Amino acid sequence: MPMTVLKIETRGQGLYEFTERVRQWLNTEPVAEGLLTLFIRHTSASLLIQENADPEVKTDLRNYFGRLVPPTTDPSMSYLTHTYEGPDDMPAHIKASMLPESLQIPVSDGQMVLGTWQGIYVFEHRDASHLREVVAHLAGS
Amino acid sequence: MPMTVLKIETRGQGLYEFTERVRQWLNTEPVAEGLLTLFIRHTSASLLIQENADPEVKTDLRNYFGRLVPPTTDPSMSYLTHTYEGPDDMPAHIKASMLPESLQIPVSDGQMVLGTWQGIYVFEHRDASHLREVVAHLAGS
Amino acid sequence: MPMTVLKIETRGQGLYEFTERVRQWLNTEPVAEGLLTLFIRHTSASLLIQENADPEVKTDLRNYFGRLVPPTTDPSMSYLTHTYEGPDDMPAHIKASMLPESLQIPVSDGQMVLGTWQGIYVFEHRDASHLREVVAHLAGS
Numbered sequence: 001m002p003m004t005v006l007k008i009e010t011r012g013q014g015l016y017e018f019t020e021r022v023r024q025w026l027n028t029e030p031v032a033e034g035l036l037t038l039f040i041r042h043t044s045a046s047l048l049i050q051e052n053a054d055p056e057v058k059t060d061l062r063n064y065f066g067r068l069v070p071p072t073t074d075p076s077m078s079y080l081t082h083t084y085e086g087p088d089d090m091p092a093h094i095k096a097s098m099l100p101e102s103l104q105i106p107v108s109d110g111q112m113v114l115g116t117w118q119g120i121y122v123f124e125h126r127d128a129s130h131l132r133e134v135v136a137h138l139a140g141s
Numbered sequence: 142m143p144m145t146v147l148k149i150e151t152r153g154q155g156l157y158e159f160t161e162r163v164r165q166w167l168n169t170e171p172v173a174e175g176l177l178t179l180f181i182r183h184t185s186a187s188l189l190i191q192e193n194a195d196p197e198v199k200t201d202l203r204n205y206f207g208r209l210v211p212p213t214t215d216p217s218m219s220y221l222t223h224t225y226e227g228p229d230d231m232p233a234h235i236k237a238s239m240l241p242e243s244l245q246i247p248v249s250d251g252q253m254v255l256g257t258w259q260g261i262y263v264f265e266h267r268d269a270s271h272l273r274e275v276v277a278h279l280a281g282s
Numbered sequence: 283m284p285m286t287v288l289k290i291e292t293r294g295q296g297l298y299e300f301t302e303r304v305r306q307w308l309n310t311e312p313v314a315e316g317l318l319t320l321f322i323r324h325t326s327a328s329l330l331i332q333e334n335a336d337p338e339v340k341t342d343l344r345n346y347f348g349r350l351v352p353p354t355t356d357p358s359m360s361y362l363t364h365t366y367e368g369p370d371d372m373p374a375h376i377k378a379s380m381l382p383e384s385l386q387i388p389v390s391d392g393q394m395v396l397g398t399w400q401g402i403y404v405f406e407h408r409d410a411s412h413l414r415e416v417v418a419h420l421a422g423s
Contacts, residue, residue, distance in 0.1 A: 001315050001422060003388060033142050035178055035278055037317055037386050041397030043333040049242050050234060051184040056223040057234055063220055064210070064235050069346070079345055082338040093332060093339055094346050101331050102386045104178050104243045106144060106278040113276045115182030135395045137317055137388040139280060139421060140142060174283050176319055176419055190383050191375060192325040197364040198375055204361055205351070205376050245319050245384045247285060247419040254417045256323030280421060281283060 002029045006134045010124035013066065013088070015048065015058040018134075019120045022112070025136060032110050034140015038120070039102040041133045044092035045124050046099035052119025061123075069094045092125035099123055107140060143170045147275045151265035154207065154229070156189065156199040159275070160261045163253070166277055173251050175281015179261070180243040182274045185233035186265050187240035193260025202264075210235045233266035240264055248281060284311045288416045292406035295348065295370070297330065297340040300416075301402045304394070307418060314392050316422015320402070321384040323415045326374035327406050328381035334401025343405075351376045374407035381405055389422060 004025055008018050026036070040047050051057045071087035072080050082090045103120065105112045114120075122132050145166055149159050167177070181188050192198045212228035213221050223231045244261065246253045255261075263273050286307055290300050308318070322329050333339045353369035354362050364372045385402065387394045396402075404414050 001317070003315065003390060033144065035142070035176075035280055035317075037388060039386065039388055039395065041395065041400065043331070043397070043399055048238055049184070050238060054223055057231070060221045060223050060231050061235065061238060065238075067220075068209075068350075079349075080342045082336055082342050090339070090342050094343065097330055097332060097343060097347075098239055098380055100242070101382070104180065104245060104386060106178060106180055106276050108144060113180065113182065115184070115274070117184055118182065133397070135388050139317055174285065176283070176317075176421055189379055190325070191379060195364055198372070201362045201364050201372050202376065202379060206379075208361075209350075239380055241383070245321065245386060247319060247321055247417050249285060254321065254323065256325070256415070258325055259323065 002031065002138045004136050006136055008122045008132045008134060010122060010132055011129045012127055013124055014062045015121040015123050017052060017119050017121050022120055022136060026107065026110065029138055031107060031138050031140040034107045034138055036105045036107050036112060037102060037137045039135045041135060043096050044089065044126050045122055045130065045132050046096050046101065047103050048099060048121045048123045049103060049118050050121060051117045053117050065095050088127045095125045143172065143279045145277050147277055149263045149273045149275060151263060151273055152270045153268050154265055155203045156262040156264050158193055158260045158262050163261055163277060167251065170279055172248060172279050172281040175248045175279055177246045177248050177253060178243060178278040180276045182276060184237050185230065185267050186263055186273050187237050187242065188244050188275065189240060189262045189264045190244060190259050191262060192258045194258050206236050229268045236266045284313065284420045286418050288418055290404045290414045290416060292404060292414055293411045294409055295406055296344045297403040297405050299334055299401045299403050304402055304418060308392065311420055313389060313420050313422040316389045316420055318387045318389050318394060319384060319419040321417045323417060325378050326371065326408050327404055327414050328378050328383065329385050330381060330403045330405045331385060331400050332403060333399045335399050347377050370409045377407045
């Protein structure tokens with residue numbers, strides 16, 4: 001079963017598309033029918049499949065989750081105790097719990113069966129820049 | 142690896158059970174032990190495994206998420222920018238981010254290992270009627 | 283494809299780590315490269331991969347989701363109708379919808395490709411003690 005690690009660079013909170021990176025890797029593997037799994041090796045960033053037509057959707061997603069889970073400096077979050085790694089750290093763990101750690105996409109004729117508007121993203125929840133590791137695993141024949 | 146596309150009709154926001162459709166398809170496939178993956182090819186509807194005993198659970202789930210992510214006409218959502226596809230559109234993308242895009246269910250003796258009360262649903266987040274495509278993929282032997 | 287059922291005891295709302303239970307089972311199976319799936323057979327408890335370094339993270343996660351989805355005795359939840367199984371029941375279904383029902387973890391060299399801080403948990407959403415069934419399924423060779 002083919003497996004690789006994709007390294008995705010992030011520069012602060014938000015969505016970073018890497019659909020093409022996945023597609024390019026799939027094209028190098030001789031699997032026509034199967035199941036692709038993507039798994040992020042972190043607890044403060046997520047994977048997400050979402051619309052890639054209108055960039056406003058990315059901005060709105062970042063802002064919605066940023067309000068649903070504000071920084072620990074916000075008075076509404078004063079009950080949180082894990083604050084010594086920065087005001088964005090515990091909210092990052094919470095968002096990483098609500099949003100996918102892994103994605104599963106069936107593969108047919110060597111292509112992911114994504115819908116027309118579906119793109120694949122790393123959703124970064126930390127303020128600082130990070131290099132995120134996504135394990136890609138392909139089962140099939 | 143067997144694969145098919147199930148088309149699920151929805152008529153506005155809410156949960157639509159299709160457990161039997163999945164079961165019927167499994168019964169036609171000669172796989173005894175394996176892994177079933179369901180994947181929805183849309184960014185404004187979700188898949189969900191939830192209780193199918195009491196229909197009130199479905200209503201309560203629709204209403205809870207409808208309040209957590211209200212329409213963009215709600216003053217609390219005025220910061221959202223992706224509004225030209227209707228007041229239910231950007232909330233649909235947000236709900237589709239928080240709820241599963243895909244489901245994975247082990248198969249044993251040709252049957253899904255679902256718990257007693259677990260049913261499989263499309264969770265529609267748009268107001269209009271839609272025909273939703275769910276890819277079903279079965280790996281095993 | 284190897285499959286087993288892990289039974290996890292819970293004593294009220296919160297996170298219960300069982301990474302070592304999974305690791306021990308993997309060590310008994312002769313699969314070097316593959317995909318591990320964990321599936322919880324319940325609609326009022328979740329699975330979660332989260333940081334296992336600092337126990338405060340577990341407490342904060344329980345408290346955040348306990349405030350986001352308060353008991354049905356809370357006035358803000360008075361619109362909910364499925365209340366006859368106790369004030370923690372419908373919130374448990376809601377939390378189980380927002381948090382993972384299943385986890386997928388690639389396996390390489392016989393080990394899960396977890397990141398340094400990633401632990402595997404049952405996230406119990408009910409107040410009473412429960413014995414939760416988690417199906418573990420391993421595909422590969």
